[in-house]
Amino acid sequence: xxxxxxxxxxxxxxxxxxxxxxxxxxxxxxxxxxxxxxxxxxxxxxxxxxxxxxxxxxxxxxxxxxxxxxxxxxxxxxxxxxxxxxxxxxxxxxxxxxxxxxxxxxxxxxxxxxxxxxxxxxxxxxxxxxxxxxxxxxxxxxxx
Numbered sequence: 762x763x764x765x766x767x768x769x770x771x772x773x774x775x776x777x778x779x780x781x782x783x784x785x786x787x788x789x790x791x792x793x794x795x796x797x798x799x800x801x802x803x804x805x806x807x808x809x810x811x812x813x814x815x816x817x818x819x820x821x822x823x824x825x826x827x828x829x830x831x832x833x834x835x836x837x838x839x840x841x842x843x844x845x846x847x848x849x850x851x852x853x854x855x856x857x858x859x860x861x862x863x864x865x866x867x868x869x870x871x872x873x874x875x876x877x878x879x880x881x882x883x884x885x886x887x888x889x890x891x892x893x894x895x896x897x898x899x900x901x902x903x904x905x
Contacts, residue, residue, distance in 0.1 A: 783864060786861075786864065787865070790858075790860060791861060794857055794858055794861065797850060797854045797857070801822065801823040801824065801850060802819075802820075802823035802824075804822075804847070804850075805819045805820070805823040806823075843905075851902045852898075852899055855898040855902065859891055859894050859895055863887050863891050867883060867884060867887050870887075871883075
C-alpha cells in the first residue's frame with residue numbers, strides 16, 4: 762500500500778499517469794459543459810426571440826437542446842430546432858456529462874471501497890452504465 766500513497770512526488774508518480782489524465786479530463790469536461798450550456802442558452806435566446814417563447818421554454822431548450830423539448834410549446838414550426846447543429850450540440854453535452862459524472866462516481870466509490878476486487882467491480886459496473894446511458898441518450902437525440 763505504500764507505493765500507492767498520495768504523498769508521492771510527481772517524478773515517482775509519473776507525469777502522464779492515468780489518474781493525472783483523468784484529473785485533467787474532469788476539469789476540461791466541466792469547462793466543456795459550461796461552454797455547451799452557454800452556447801445552448803445563446804441559441805435559445807436568439808431562436809426564442811424570433812418565436813416569442815417564454816422564459817421557461819428558453820431555459821429548458823438552453824440546458825438540453827433537443828427538439829422534443831420544444832414540441833409542446835406554441836411554436837408554429839419546430840424544424841429549425843431539429844437541425845444537425847443542435848443534435849451535435851446535445852450529443853456533445855450528453856457525452857461530456859456522462860463521462861464527467863460517472864468518473865466522479867468512480868472516484869467517490871474508490872474512497873470508500875477498500876478491496877481491489879470491489880473497485881474493479883465498481884469500474885466494470887460504471888463502464889456498463891456509461892455505455893447504456895450514452896446509447897439511450899444518443900438514440901433519443903438522433904431519432905427525435
